[in-house]
Amino acid sequence: MSYAEFLAGEPVIVTAALTGGVHGKETTPHLPETPEEIGKAAAEAEAAGAAVVHVHARQPNGERTFATERFQEIDDAIRRRAEDVIIQHSTGGTGAPDAARHLPLRTDPAPEMASLDMGPLNRYDHLTSENTRGLVDSLHAEMVERGVKPELELFNDGHLNEALGLLDRRDLADPVYGTLIFGPGTLTPPTPRNFLTAIDNLPAGAQFNTLGFGRHQLPFATMGLLFGGHVRVGLEDNVYYRQGELATSNAQLVERVVRIADELGRPVATPSQAREILGL
Amino acid sequence: MSCPFLDYRLEANERQFDEPRAYCEAAARFVQPMRADICNDRYDLAHDSDCEIYLEHAGAADENEGKNEREPKNGTGNRSGDGDENRAGSGEDA
Numbered sequence: 365m366s367y368a369e370f371l372a373g374e375p376v377i378v379t380a381a382l383t384g385g386v387h388g389k390e391t392t393p394h395l396p397e398t399p400e401e402i403g404k405a406a407a408e409a410e411a412a413g414a415a416v417v418h419v420h421a422r423q424p425n426g427e428r429t430f431a432t433e434r435f436q437e438i439d440d441a442i443r444r445r446a447e448d449v450i451i452q453h454s455t456g457g458t459g460a461p462d463a464a465r466h467l468p469l470r471t472d473p474a475p476e477m478a479s480l481d482m483g484p485l486n487r488y489d490h491l492t493s494e495n496t497r498g499l500v501d502s503l504h505a506e507m508v509e510r511g512v513k514p515e516l517e518l519f520n521d522g523h524l525n526e527a528l529g530l531l532d533r534r535d536l537a538d539p540v541y542g543t544l545i546f547g548p549g550t551l552t553p554p555t556p557r558n559f560l561t562a563i564d565n566l567p568a569g570a571q572f573n574t575l576g577f578g579r580h581q582l583p584f585a586t587m588g589l590l591f592g593g594h595v596r597v598g599l600e601d602n603v604y605y606r607q608g609e610l611a612t613s614n615a616q617l618v619e620r621v622v623r624i625a626d627e628l629g630r631p632v633a634t635p636s637q638a639r640e641i642l643g644l
Numbered sequence: 645m646s647c648p649f650l651d652y653r654l655e656a657n658e659r660q661f662d663e664p665r666a667y668c669e670a671a672a673r674f675v676q677p678m679r680a681d682i683c684n685d686r687y688d689l690a691h692d693s694d695c696e697i698y699l700e701h702a703g704a705a706d707e708n709e710g711k712n713e714r715e716p717k718n719g720t721g722n723r724s725g726d727g728d729e730n731r732a733g734s735g736e737d738a
Contacts (some may be wrong), residue, residue, distance in 0.1 A: 390674035
């Protein structure tokens, strides 16, 4: 994907990362945590232009859970309000046992998509989410078995090598779909040069999604739009609308990036169009 | 065993919640849900090796133990003023 796809006016897939698993309502009261809140947020995001919703599961007090049953409650709550949006489950989980990382794949029906973290990531001062190749392969195997499209989470340039390694080891359905992630810590440093380099290093034929954390969300989404990529926004990755002003909803962040896409001449993909683009 | 600095509160620092949430007495604030897993020694996590806030405050707590006996509570801690904790989208596990 490149500037040529932008000029060609290819549709952009907007993903809304609704809740996450790191921060919660202690950071912003607008972040949905319960299945009902997530279901409502998904419907609002879809109405605003999101074709995909990326979800994590939480206990009633906001803390993480990887339980299939909780993901099922979330999916059911989403489907009561949004029949068509593509549901993408997170399989991420710093500190969680490998067995727990598989549980989000086991809802009925399985999610159409799920994240697949491509390598290690540091967190706080003493934690690393290891994401070994063994875990990546076992998660991918279950995704294939259950018909789930993997969204490769590329936290840094080294993970682009890991994606190429995964392609050597396993047969991934076309198109390969990866999210380029920019921000602090282990993430790729958020500079336009690094963004362009990452695009150059994507596997041949891959579709890319663009994720900037915090204040980098909007500029990197805009770069993604300009270079023919797809974009991810939402309160999981950024809780502010602008400096010092909390975003009031996931839909508000979706509306903004849809507005920019429209100004730039990128049509926003419907869920059906997104399924076609991603080969779901 | 969970962190001695952990408490579950409905209200603190002018914040109120419907469900009791993890609060770090060392940091004097509510903690991120992922941090709460460390506080609770949940999954493969342990507060006495994985939490920098506990490690920073545990020594001081030990020193004060004789003078001001503290009843350990269930829970963990967080560093006060930890900018990373409240930074929008500093997260991961995307």
